[in-house]
Amino acid sequence: MLSKSSKLATTVAQEFFLRERKCFSTAMTLKKKHSCKLLVVGGGSGGCSVAAKYASKFQKGDVIVIEPSEKHYYQPMFTLIGGGMKKLEDSCKPTKSVLPKNALWLKDYAVKFDPAKNQVITKDGDSVEYEFMVMAMGLQLNFDQVDGLVDALKTPGVCSNYSPAYVTKTYEELKKFKEGNAIFTFPNTPVKCAGAPQKIMYIAEHYFRKTGKRDKANIIYNTSLPVVFGVKKYAEALMKVCEQRNIKINMRHNLVKVLPDKKEAVFENLDSPGSHLTLNYSLLHVSPPMSSPKQLKESKELVDSAGFLDVSKETLQHKKYDNIFGIGDCTNLPTSKTGAAVASQLKVVRMNLDARMKNEKLPATYLGYTSCPLVTGYNSCILAEFDYNGQPLETFPLDQSKERLSMFMMKKYVMPHLYWSLMLRGYWEGPEVYRKLLHLGLC
Ligand SMILES: Cc1cc2nc3c(=O)[nH]c(=O)nc-3n(C[C@H](O)[C@H](O)[C@H](O)COP(=O)(O)OP(=O)(O)OC[C@H]3O[C@@H](n4cnc5c(N)ncnc54)[C@H](O)[C@@H]3O)c2cc1C
Missing domain, CATH: 3.50.50.60 (FAD/NAD(P)-binding domain)
Incomplete structure (x- = not known):
C-alpha cells in the first residue's frame, strides 16, 4: 500500500515523465525547414537594430531572427541599477516587443553553422537556409x-x-x-x-x-x-x-x-x-x-584563434564567407565592445550588406568608433569616445575627460530613450553627424 505522499510523488513523477515525453516527441515532430533572405543570429542590441533595418525594406518573413531569450535588457543601465539609481524592470522589455513585427522570430539557440551550405541548425533541430547572414551573438x-x-x-x-x-x-x-x-x-x-x-x-x-x-x-x-x-x-x-x-x-x-x-x-x-x-x-x-558564445566558438570555420567571429575590421564582412557580416561583441573587431560601437557598426553593415546584395563594391569603412560613459558617482560622468587607434573622437566641443553633470544626465535620461526608440528600430547609427556639425565639419 502506497502512502499519500508516495502516491503524490509517483503522480508528479508520472506527469513529469509524460511532459518530458511530450516535449521530446513535439521537438521530434516539429523540426522545421525555414529559408530567408536575411538571417540574423542574436536579437540583442546589434541583432535587433539590423533586423529592424531590413524587415522594413523586405517582405514579411524575409528576415528571420534566432534569439533564445524571452527578455531584452538594456545592459548599459545595469551600472545605474547597481547604484540604486534605476530598477531592473526599467532595463527590460519583452523580446517580442523589440523585434520588428515583419520578421520571423525563432525563439531558440543557433547551435550549428554550416556556412558552405548557407545553413544554420537550431537547438530544437530546425534548419534555416539563408542568402545573407548577420551574426550578433554577443558575449558569454x-x-x-x-x-x-x-x-x-x-x-x-x-x-x-x-x-x-x-x-x-x-x-x-x-x-x-x-x-x-x-x-x-x-x-x-x-x-x-x-x-x-x-x-x-x-x-x-x-x-x-x-x-x-x-x-x-x-x-x-x-x-x-x-x-x-x-x-x-x-x-x-x-x-x-x-x-x-x-x-x-x-x-x-x-x-x-x-x-x-x-x-x-x-x-x-x-x-x-x-x-x-x-x-x-x-x-x-x-x-x-x-568569451564568445560556446556555439560560435565551436564553429571553427567562422572564428579566429580566440573564438571570435573573424571579420574585416574595415568592412565587417566575414573574411572567408562574403555573404556573412558581423556586428557587436561577438566579433574580433579590435575596439572596445560597447553598445555605442554597435550603433556605429550598424551604418557600416547596412551600407556594405546593401552593396553585397547588389554585388557592388563595399563602400563603408568602420574606424573603430566606440564610447564609454564613465560614471564617476551619483552626478558625474566622463564621456570617453575614441577610435581603433585610441584617439579621442569626441562629439561635444568641450573637454570630455572632465567629470560633468551634463554627461551624467545624458547617460541617465537621454541614452535609454535613444536606445529603445531609435537604436533598436534601426534609426540610430552613432553620433558622427552631430560630431561633424558641432565641430563645424573639422573632425
Ligand atoms: C554592466 C554593463 C554595462 C554596460 N555599459 C555600457 C555603456 O555604458 N555604454 C555602452 O555603449 N555599452 C555598455 N555595455 C555593453 C553593451 O551592452 C554591449 O556591448 C551590447 O549590448 C552589445 O550588443 P550585441 O548585440 O553585440 O550583444 P548583446 O546585446 O549582448 O546581444 C547578444 C544576443 O545574442 C543572443 N545569443 C547568444 N547566443 C546565441 C545563440 N547561440 N543563438 C542565438 N542567439 C544567441 C543573446 O541571447 C543576446 O540576446 C554594458 C554592458 C554591461 C553588461
Missing part, C-alpha cells in the same frame, strides 16, 4: 571560470553588475556594507564595456561618502590590465579620480578564486605567474571572465 559570461565564484555569488558580500541575475544584489550589498575591504575586479579576458568594472566602484565610493561609511572602507581595484583605461587621455583623468578619492589600484591582478566561508578573494599576479595575493573582503564586485 563565464562566472564558473573563477573557482568558487558561482557559490560565492549566493553568499553575502559578493555581487556583479554584469548579469540581470545578480545586478540588484549590488545595491543591497552597498546598503549592507559596514566596514572593511570593498574590492572591484576586472578579468583577464575581453569584456563588454571595459569601463563598467570601475564605474560601479566610483558609485560605491560616492555612496559610502553620502552615507557616512567612507572612513571605514578600503576601496581596491584589482585589474588584469596594466592600465586603468586603454586610452591615455581618459586613463590620466581616471588616475586623478582614484588619487583624489583614495582608491588603491593593483594592476595585473586577476581574480582566480573566492572563498566565501573565509570571505577571501585570491588574485594571481600576472607579472609573476604562480604568485598570489589573498585579500579579505566585505564587498566583492566581480566582473566575470567572458
Whole structure:
C-alpha cells in the first residue's frame, strides 16, 4: 500500500515523465525547414537594430531572427541599477516587443553553422537556409571560470553588475556594507564595456561618502590590465579620480578564486605567474571572465584563434564567407565592445550588406568608433569616445575627460530613450553627424 505522499510523488513523477515525453516527441515532430533572405543570429542590441533595418525594406518573413531569450535588457543601465539609481524592470522589455513585427522570430539557440551550405541548425533541430547572414551573438559570461565564484555569488558580500541575475544584489550589498575591504575586479579576458568594472566602484565610493561609511572602507581595484583605461587621455583623468578619492589600484591582478566561508578573494599576479595575493573582503564586485558564445566558438570555420567571429575590421564582412557580416561583441573587431560601437557598426553593415546584395563594391569603412560613459558617482560622468587607434573622437566641443553633470544626465535620461526608440528600430547609427556639425565639419 502506497502512502499519500508516495502516491503524490509517483503522480508528479508520472506527469513529469509524460511532459518530458511530450516535449521530446513535439521537438521530434516539429523540426522545421525555414529559408530567408536575411538571417540574423542574436536579437540583442546589434541583432535587433539590423533586423529592424531590413524587415522594413523586405517582405514579411524575409528576415528571420534566432534569439533564445524571452527578455531584452538594456545592459548599459545595469551600472545605474547597481547604484540604486534605476530598477531592473526599467532595463527590460519583452523580446517580442523589440523585434520588428515583419520578421520571423525563432525563439531558440543557433547551435550549428554550416556556412558552405548557407545553413544554420537550431537547438530544437530546425534548419534555416539563408542568402545573407548577420551574426550578433554577443558575449558569454563565464562566472564558473573563477573557482568558487558561482557559490560565492549566493553568499553575502559578493555581487556583479554584469548579469540581470545578480545586478540588484549590488545595491543591497552597498546598503549592507559596514566596514572593511570593498574590492572591484576586472578579468583577464575581453569584456563588454571595459569601463563598467570601475564605474560601479566610483558609485560605491560616492555612496559610502553620502552615507557616512567612507572612513571605514578600503576601496581596491584589482585589474588584469596594466592600465586603468586603454586610452591615455581618459586613463590620466581616471588616475586623478582614484588619487583624489583614495582608491588603491593593483594592476595585473586577476581574480582566480573566492572563498566565501573565509570571505577571501585570491588574485594571481600576472607579472609573476604562480604568485598570489589573498585579500579579505566585505564587498566583492566581480566582473566575470567572458568569451564568445560556446556555439560560435565551436564553429571553427567562422572564428579566429580566440573564438571570435573573424571579420574585416574595415568592412565587417566575414573574411572567408562574403555573404556573412558581423556586428557587436561577438566579433574580433579590435575596439572596445560597447553598445555605442554597435550603433556605429550598424551604418557600416547596412551600407556594405546593401552593396553585397547588389554585388557592388563595399563602400563603408568602420574606424573603430566606440564610447564609454564613465560614471564617476551619483552626478558625474566622463564621456570617453575614441577610435581603433585610441584617439579621442569626441562629439561635444568641450573637454570630455572632465567629470560633468551634463554627461551624467545624458547617460541617465537621454541614452535609454535613444536606445529603445531609435537604436533598436534601426534609426540610430552613432553620433558622427552631430560630431561633424558641432565641430563645424573639422573632425
Ligand atoms: C554592466 C554593463 C554595462 C554596460 N555599459 C555600457 C555603456 O555604458 N555604454 C555602452 O555603449 N555599452 C555598455 N555595455 C555593453 C553593451 O551592452 C554591449 O556591448 C551590447 O549590448 C552589445 O550588443 P550585441 O548585440 O553585440 O550583444 P548583446 O546585446 O549582448 O546581444 C547578444 C544576443 O545574442 C543572443 N545569443 C547568444 N547566443 C546565441 C545563440 N547561440 N543563438 C542565438 N542567439 C544567441 C543573446 O541571447 C543576446 O540576446 C554594458 C554592458 C554591461 C553588461
